[in-house]
Amino acid sequence: MRTIELGTSNLQVPVIAVGCMRINNLSKTDAERFVQTALDEGANFFDHADIYGAGECEQIFAEAVHMNASVREKMILQSKCGIRRGMFDFSKEHILESVDGILDRLNTDYLDVLLLHRPDALVEPDEVAEAFDRLHSSGKVRHFGVSNQNPMQIQLLKKSVKQPLVANQLQLSITNTTMIDAGIHVNMLDDAAVNRDGSILDFCRLNDITIQPWSPFQYGFFEGVFLDNDKFPELNAKINEIAGKYGVTNTTIAIAWILRHPAQMQPVTGTTNVDRLKDCIKASEIRLTREEWYEIYRAAGNILP
Template sequence: MKIMPLERRGISNSRIVFGCMGLGGDWAGNPLTKEDYITAEKAVEAALSIGITMFDHADIYKRGNSETVFGQVLKNRPDLRDQIILQSKCGIRFQDDQNPQRFDFSKNHILSSVDGILGRLGVEHIDILLLHRPDPLMEPEEIAEAFNTLRSAGKVRHFGVSNMTSAQMRFIQNSLPEPLVVNQLELSLARLDWIEQGILVNQKVGANVNFADGILEYCQMNDVQIQAWGPLAKGKFSGSDISDAPDTVKKTAALVQKLAAEKETTPEAIVLGWLMRHPARIQPVIGTSSAKRIVACEDAVRIADTMTREEWYTLLESSRGLRMP
């Protein structure tokens, strides 16, 4: 079994990440309730129970409440901080009375964002900071200044990006003394443009595919961990209501159920295992806050390590609704 880039770097061996966006109540930023804290505790315990030791945040999730409620979990279990890897993201700023929604990779915003993250989580440092979405006004030298300040202060140990092309990564990396270690992208059995980009070379239909060319290869060649957000595709292959979905979704969901029965596992494990079977050693970031669904993902590692090439292609063909070219 090949190991993940983050494991090769000695950062984390957690094959799955728990994404904390679903914690912290609603997106209006209303005060946290007792139920919000209970949900967070149960979700974290469920994640730990299946071997997940990496937790993903962002300063905007539930307007900061996702980090606040997780911080309370850490406060209740002070021994937990040394057992886990904490990752968060910054760079998105919501619309307010004076300004539009925007992206901000300025030094001042990055530094203030990290201070906010640390305060809400109640920790002295985070292990990885990601730049959330590409800022058209980004200046790599300014980003480097911010990263160097954070690293020197012991507030952040490693850095990465999210939703970026290989060209954007190279652009930033050129000014950094340390490597970017993560790129987080939307990848799943339902979101296939990352696969289509590679297999539709020299095909007319490939002109309609919109996924950054070469990003998977760049990350693999440079030991950048590819993390997948939305890997369960909102449950459309593992139990969500798909009565109004296209036939390709219904047929793929039935195939996932069939494979799960044959392998004595869960549909969630099949969906994640398919993604993790890719040679990029993709690390899924599961976003469900349901303890039951979190535990249902436990077998994904076994499925990834045993899924045959034929099974992988059968799922791909079913989801894309077309034979391979």
């Protein structure tokens, strides 16, 4: 598995992150097979969040991998906190309490990476900094990042937080490309020119923050997958054509399209299907040409100015 450096962390991670949001839908046997397959394929970076299955997903993962010290050394664990029922919470107390719960459920002494989930409108950067300092000094969290945040929100945190923010998890797929569109349609009088996120793509590249695209197969906001979907005939025809050229599946090409971007992104898979996971991992071996990348981009309905 090809690796990249996660932000400025000096931590080498696989270019594919294995999302565990749906692992609670698997039987114990299937969960064990899923996690072991990922490890066997070199995909040892696992993404969690304390809200996935109300914490159940983290516990199931730990049981599936038979967590112990020797197993822990073979993997990189990331989790997220900050979402509560009906609210977002980046208070020091909640962050510290959340991490203790995460570590307990994952049966580990530390997280490699902790991300702050959806932005909290009432965030107090100094409180976040206190929490991060305590977690870092105690060894409970080694690296920190954010999720779904724009440049100014990150800058606000960095005003107080001492540790580098090494990752930003953002929605991106072939059919959800607003962060790319705005950069292509600069100074144009069309909807694609609307800057909806403060140029977060360029900001992350300039500040060496690794973007972790989530829902790489979804269109809209969890409306469904675009692959083999009758709503996207031209896109699927183009993806299938290129998949045939490389002798891989359409799943592989959808991930390879994200990996082709020079931002050095780390897409987070959401599948619990072992074969599809292998198809995602295979994308790390493929580099689409510039022409192929733009052909897919246009086939998704994007118009170049």
